[in-house]
Amino acid sequence: MYKYNILSRFIGVQYIVFFEVSIGVIANMVLLLFHVLKFLLEHRPKPTDLIIGHLALIHAGMLxxxxxxxxxxxxxxxxxDDIACKCVIYLHRLMRGxxxxxxxxLSVCQAITLSPRSSCLAKFKQKSLQQNLYCFVFIWAFNMLINGHFLISTVTTSNVTLGSLMFVTRSCSFLPISSSLKYTSISLLSFQHMTFIGLMALSSGYMVILLCRHKRQSQHLHSTSLSPKASAEQRATRIILVLMNLFIVMYILDNIISSTSYMLWNFDQIRLCIQILVGNGYATISPLVLMRTERVMTFFRSK
Structure with missing residues (x-):
């Protein structure tokens, strides 16, 4: 446990972590409340409103x-006790997934929203809200399944005497698991990350193409009645693209750090501090970026 004594000396890191958590929880709760009210009060809310509210709820729980x-x-x-350790670790990993x-x-839905009527994606526009609900059920079930091994392997450190434990916190540790289960879990998580980040990259690239096409077309248009709407779409899409890039960079860094710890089956206090700050930075920054998107859209709608 001497490693934790070294970690406890990093007073500055403690302040940064708790500051990150506090700002992130407050920002996500404000974003969630805004979209809940927007979803209830607007006659025809956008499909992305439900997704952003869901994302804010997940990030608040994660933080x-x-x-x-x-x-x-x-x-x-x-x-x-074991129940507290299992619940906290499992919920945190579930929220990450x-x-x-x-x-x-969110990236795919924004790409569908921006797609022209002649696109093959246009047929999904009217059904997006219902499809989102089905998607929520699927991703919850899928992530609960692939993270289920944390409910088995997480224990309270004081309740066991094995010397091969992997320390996660001062009180909670991971029990050694079989190689087959470990590599199966890593394979499923890697498949999840590669699939969804790949879809995110494709939808982001598609939005970039639409923005470039719109920019070329707008050079030949001079109608002032269309410019506010076009400008709002461009600005909102650019902000979402920034959010996607931020997510990809921070999530890849976080998974490199966590995968290294998991594969080597050891604890390192410096690596843990970096992982906490990097891995949860997106959950703190994303609501601030998304609230900026809402301000842009509201500003142009009021003009």
Missing amino acids: LTLGFIAIDIFGFQKLE LSVCTTCL
């Missing part, structure tokens, strides 16, 4: 569980 993990890591309070899936869904 709240991170808060419990950080409290245990830095020694403020321990997670007392749901984050990548929902962000991918």
